[in-house]
Amino acid sequence: MAGREGPRxxxxxxxxxxxxxxxxxxxMTRMERAEITIPMIAVEAGVTPSTIYRRxxxxxxxxxxxxxxxxxxxxxxxDTGNGGKDLLAWAEQYAEEMSSKPGREMIRDVLxxxxxxxxxxxxxxxxxxxxxxxxxAADRGEAFxxxxxxxxxxxxxxxxxxxxxxxxDTAHVARLVSGAMGLVSKAPASV
Amino acid sequence: MAGREGPRxxxxxxxxxxxxxxxxxxxMTRMERAEITIPMIAVEAGVTPSTIYRRxxxxxxxxxxxxxxxxxxxxxxxDTGNGGKDLLAWAEQYAEEMSSKPGREMIRDVLxxxxxxxxxxxxxxxxxxxxxxxxxAADRGEAFxxxxxxxxxxxxxxxxxxxxxxxxDTAHVARLVSGAMGLVSKAPASV
Numbered sequence: 350m351a352g353r354e355g356p357r358x359x360x361x362x363x364x365x366x367x368x369x370x371x372x373x374x375x376x377m378t379r380m381e382r383a384e385i386t387i388p389m390i391a392v393e394a395g396v397t398p399s400t401i402y403r404r405x406x407x408x409x410x411x412x413x414x415x416x417x418x419x420x421x422x423x424x425x426x427x428d429t430g431n432g433g434k435d436l437l438a439w440a441e442q443y444a445e446e447m448s449s450k451p452g453r454e455m456i457r458d459v460l461x462x463x464x465x466x467x468x469x470x471x472x473x474x475x476x477x478x479x480x481x482x483x484x485x486a487a488d489r490g491e492a493f494x495x496x497x498x499x500x501x502x503x504x505x506x507x508x509x510x511x512x513x514x515x516x517x518d519t520a521h522v523a524r525l526v527s528g529a530m531g532l533v534s535k536a537p538a539s540v
Numbered sequence: 541m542a543g544r545e546g547p548r549x550x551x552x553x554x555x556x557x558x559x560x561x562x563x564x565x566x567x568m569t570r571m572e573r574a575e576i577t578i579p580m581i582a583v584e585a586g587v588t589p590s591t592i593y594r595r596x597x598x599x600x601x602x603x604x605x606x607x608x609x610x611x612x613x614x615x616x617x618x619d620t621g622n623g624g625k626d627l628l629a630w631a632e633q634y635a636e637e638m639s640s641k642p643g644r645e646m647i648r649d650v651l652x653x654x655x656x657x658x659x660x661x662x663x664x665x666x667x668x669x670x671x672x673x674x675x676x677a678a679d680r681g682e683a684f685x686x687x688x689x690x691x692x693x694x695x696x697x698x699x700x701x702x703x704x705x706x707x708x709d710t711a712h713v714a715r716l717v718s719g720a721m722g723l724v725s726k727a728p729a730s731v
Contacts, residue, residue: 509696
């Protein structure tokens with residue numbers, strides 16, 4: 350998908366993408382996503398429907414592309430001066446954002462696309478945030494678990510519960526984080 | 541959703557449901573799911589389209605209902621004589637089935653429905669399987685982790701990786717299981 354690989358900034362392709370993404374987001378504020386069609390998006394974006402079909406194939410892929418773009422983190426994880434606290438602050442915010450109505454809709458759009466590259470990219474955004482926290486912890490000389498272990502122990506249970514049950518409460522998120530941090534501490538994990 | 545609450549077996553409602561579910565599954569073997577429409581399903585099932593619209597609302601809800609039905613486990617977890625081994629055998633099979641093409645399609649159908657009750661029911665099917673393993677372990681006098689902890693430590697990472705990345709390999713599944721079992725053993729978890 351050209352859109353996902355990121356077109357050259359400022360080029361014609363980038364302008365088309367920005368315009369189509371903007372059109373989708375504008376339409377979403379005015380109507381239910383199930384009512385939105387590619388011809389409507391084309392009118393709103395000022396491009397031909399065939400431009401959209403050529404580039405995205407179908408509306409599911411386009412919605413997934415827009416959702417991936419919106420799921421891209423727009424800030425670095427908060428720096429609290431301690432790796433475990435950074436991870437807790439990040440995980441609380443992640444659980445809150447992903448379980449919100451727009452968060453759930455974005456995840457659903459990403460997972461509905463046949464092409465799994467959007468879901469893969471979302472997972473990478475999350476990994477990058479954990480890597481930032483891990484690198485800061487390393488700079489401070491603190492022990493911090495492997496990024497992969499944090500994905501399994503903190504990120505996965507939060508996402509599973511949001512998708513298949515009820516969003517985890519803050520006490521649950523705190524237990525997940527302290528469990529992951531317990532991997533690198535000699536002392537038993539505190540709750 | 542009447543279909544999900546399970547109509548009285550043998551009643552008219554149950555016969556309609558069975559016929560419509562059968563029609564969806566038959567059509568899925570002959571064409572891409574994206575091509576399947578409610579009028580087609582109605583013809584195949586020998587009911588009117590309005591029967592389907594009245595009962596399921598839209599095709600997403602119907603596909604989710606069919607997927608939930610197919611995701612219902614058709615066997616008890618294998619009894620190996622040991623809780624940890626039961627869990628390992630179950631987790632390996634779960635990872636394999638859910639990461640298969642039909643498994644992924646069923647999960648996608650369940651998650652695509654606006655109504656989240658199908659996803660909730662799938663999570664319950666999984667919990668029930670773990671509960672069977674936990675109850676057998678208790679009968680044998682073995683220590684076994686809380687079902688909720690198994691959901692967080694074993695089920696969630698498997699599902700997260702299937703949805704957002706690559707399916708976990710058997711070594712990874714084994715590490716997840718031994719990590720969860722380590723919660724109740726004094727000895728360090730073996731990998």
